Amino acid sequence: MLSIKNLTVNVNDKQILKGINLEIKAGEIHAIMGPNGSGKSTLSHVLSGKGGYTVTGGSATYQGKDLLEMAPEIRAREGVFLAFQYPVEIPGVSNIYLLKAALNSIRKHNGQPEVDAMDFLMLVKEKVRLLEMDEKFLYRAVNEGFSGGEKKRNEILQMAILEPKLCIMDETDSGLDIDALKIVSEGVNSLRSPERSFVMVTHYQRLLDYIKPDKVHVLAHGQIVKSGGADLALELEEKGYSWVEEAAA
Amino acid sequence: MNTAIASRYAAEYPTIAPALPGQNLPWLQTLRAKALEQFSALGFPSPREEEWRYTNVSGIEKKLFSPSTGLTAADVDAEWLKAYQLQDAWILVLVDGHFSAELSVLDGLPEAISVMSMADALTTQPDKVEQYLGLAADQSEHSFIAFNTAWFTDGLFVHVPAKLVLDKPIQLLHIVTDSDAMATTRNIIIAEALAEVKVIETFIGVTNAYLTAAVTEIFVGQNADLTLYKMQSESEKAYHFGGSYIKQARDARFTHHNFAFGGLLARSDIHVDLDHASECELNGLYLGVKRQHIDNHTRINHLKPYAISRELYKGVLDDRARGVFQGRVIVAVDAQKTDSQMNNRNLLLSDDAEADTKPQLEIYADDVKCGHGVTVGQLDEKSVFYLQSRCVDEETARNMLTFAFANEMVDKIKIRGLHDMILEQVLARFPQQGVNKEWL
Structure with missing residues (x-):
């Protein structure tokens, strides 16, 4: 699905990622953990194509294609989905408008006709029910005035409708209380499939109580310093990050 | 003179x-x-x-x-x-x-x-x-x-x-x-x-x-x-x-x-x-193109206690257009517990467009809640990227956001026929590629 080789990235001439190597197979869930300033968010932003980052070396290959060459919207249409840490509020654009624009962009990209209005409405309403959301959400402006939990749930709703192949979850648990965390996690778990991979970028282990990863990587000072199974997250929770940072030093 | x-x-x-x-x-x-x-x-x-x-x-x-x-x-x-x-x-x-x-x-x-x-x-x-x-x-x-x-x-x-x-x-x-x-x-x-x-x-x-x-x-x-x-x-x-x-x-x-x-x-x-305890809400949208000069001048006099005023004016200015907003809120000495909020937001689409904005608060009472905010600028790049990450190309994203900036004010109209008439006017002035009217 995704193969990252020796990726180095600068922000304002400062090297933030110092040679990342990562192999993610279809259907796998990888957790990227690390302390603040380790480069976690930079990694998710670079993969989704956000501006302000300079790739100075290495590669990221997504389904055999050079991911870093693509414009952000092309990556999205090819099936890369970034779930934002802080989803942006867009007054004046309704949720349902954005969903329709996004879905039709993907369909156009794949040479398919625009989605039928009735089919679309049925699809959206079904997903809304699945995520225990209020239908009124659809007609409200994107994320405007939403609580932290509602914003994150909205990201999952978009994901459920756009059916991406690679989901990059940037600090999904930040700002969520335990109930919201459960609902969001259930949403993610319901989207797990053998064809879909997840990259969960997180500071804390608690998200991984709900979404069980196949692999856990620890990022420190711009490098992956340790990789392991789900147990590694528990060990980190217990011992803190200094343990791996020291071990790597 | x-x-x-x-x-x-x-x-x-x-x-x-x-x-x-x-x-x-x-x-x-x-x-x-x-x-x-x-x-x-x-x-x-x-x-x-x-x-x-x-x-x-x-x-x-x-x-x-x-x-x-x-x-x-x-x-x-x-x-x-x-x-x-x-x-x-x-x-x-x-x-x-x-x-x-x-x-x-x-x-x-x-x-x-x-x-x-x-x-x-x-x-x-x-x-x-x-x-x-x-x-x-x-x-x-x-x-x-x-x-x-x-x-x-x-x-x-x-x-x-x-x-x-x-x-x-x-x-x-x-x-x-x-x-x-x-x-x-x-x-x-x-x-x-x-x-x-x-x-x-x-x-x-x-x-x-x-x-x-x-x-x-x-x-x-x-x-x-x-x-x-x-x-x-x-x-x-x-x-x-x-x-x-x-x-x-x-x-x-x-x-x-x-x-x-x-x-x-x-x-x-x-x-x-x-x-006393009256409420006013002032909403405004001005769209300027070519060499238009559009001036909106508001004054809210809080004369008595407990009144509430809310004001939001938004402007989109293209070409050599100029938008002016002067908003005054005057709180009289016995207008205690006044609650007032004034905002003016401007979007400039060209280097030659101009927005002049001047909010003024004149407060003579001492127990009031008054605020104002003003922005003059371009589209928010975070929003552009958010839409791109949702499959929308950059140009369409910018057009959508420009439209949305104005549409926030249009959406406040609850009279259906009037809403549609004003929407037509907005779309006629900014023919936005990529804004699909059928989906609104």
Whole structure:
């Protein structure tokens, strides 16, 4: 699905990622953990194509294609989905408008006709029910005035409708209380499939109580310093990050 | 100050005056004479006046606009007009400043309510008009009000008695069809206690340069609820001055939705006086293209305690257009517990566009909650990226966000027909590639 080789990235001439190597197979869930300033968010932003980052070396290959060459919207249409840490509020654009624009962009990209209005409405309403959301959400402006939990749930709703192949979850648990965390996690778990991979970028282990990863990587000072199974997250929770940072030093 | 042009207007006045309504009313004659005197002395406002510092009206002074006469309903293109007539509304049409009975739709009004032309009101209920005319609009404020008082040819008069809730809106359709014409109209809207009414002012024009000078005085009674919509879509060479002066009684609600789209030079003044625990909401959207100059000037007077005011004006300016926002909130010394919020947001789409914004808070009470915020800028890059990450290409994302910026104000309109009409106007001015109307 995704193969990252020796990726180095600068922000304002400062090297933030110092040679990342990562192999993610279809259907796998990888957790990227690390302390603040380790480069976690930079990694998710670079993969989704956000501006302000300079790739100075290495590669990221997504389904055999050079991911870093693509414009952000092309990556999205090819099936890369970034779930934002802080989803942006867009007054004046309704949720349902954005969903329709996004879905039709993907369909156009794949040479398919625009989605039928009735089919679309049925699809959206079904997903809304699945995520225990209020239908009124659809007609409200994107994320405007939403609580932290509602914003994150909205990201999952978009994901459920756009059916991406690679989901990059940037600090999904930040700002969520335990109930919201459960609902969001259930949403993610319901989207797990053998064809879909997840990259969960997180500071804390608690998200991984709900979404069980196949692999856990620890990022420190711009490098992956340790990789392991789900147990590694528990060990980190217990011992803190200094343990791996020291071990790597 | 340019009094040369004022003297030319004054010199013409005696030939025009006999045709103005209310000739038999001594109080009105006195009022008009005083206004004429004021205008003659001052001329049109000059940028040297603080409240006009960003708006130079010298373009208006270059020619003498004259009241138009003799036009009939037959001179108005019915098809064109249709696009601006709301379904399910009572409509009063003014053509070049004169009431047109043929084009108006006033059948089936409840018995108790008055919706009529100002000329009719001056004939049938002059005492009522005398009681209110000039009560909210102070003609010493600036000379456009004096000009309007001296020259007004007609207008709209609405009186809604206490407790009456009007289920259909009243539309004032203000049309100018004649080049070099001046359309000078005076409107009075009275909502007595507990009444509910929605009024829509629509300004349109088909010719080149003309001058609209409209003054609307509004009285919202105790616990009454009045919503005023203004859609200014004058022709692109027109000059527009529109003043709305509102007096709210205790616990009254007033909401204004002000859409400024047309005119070469357009200025709106909105002045609100708030009594005890009354509430006002002022919303505005101005879209400027080419060399348009659009000025909105609001003043909210918190005169008594516990009143609430909310204000949001947004502007989108392209090409060499210039938008001006001057917003004053004045909190009187005994207006304790005032709650006031004023915001002005501007989006500049070209390097040559300009936004001048000047919020002013003058607070004389000590226990109040007042805030204001102003932005002038480009689109938020975080939003652009968010849309891109949702499969939308960059150009479409920018167009969507520009549209959305304006659409936030359009979405506040709950009258379906009006909402759609204003949406058309927005889309016509910014033909946004990638904004799919069918999906809205």
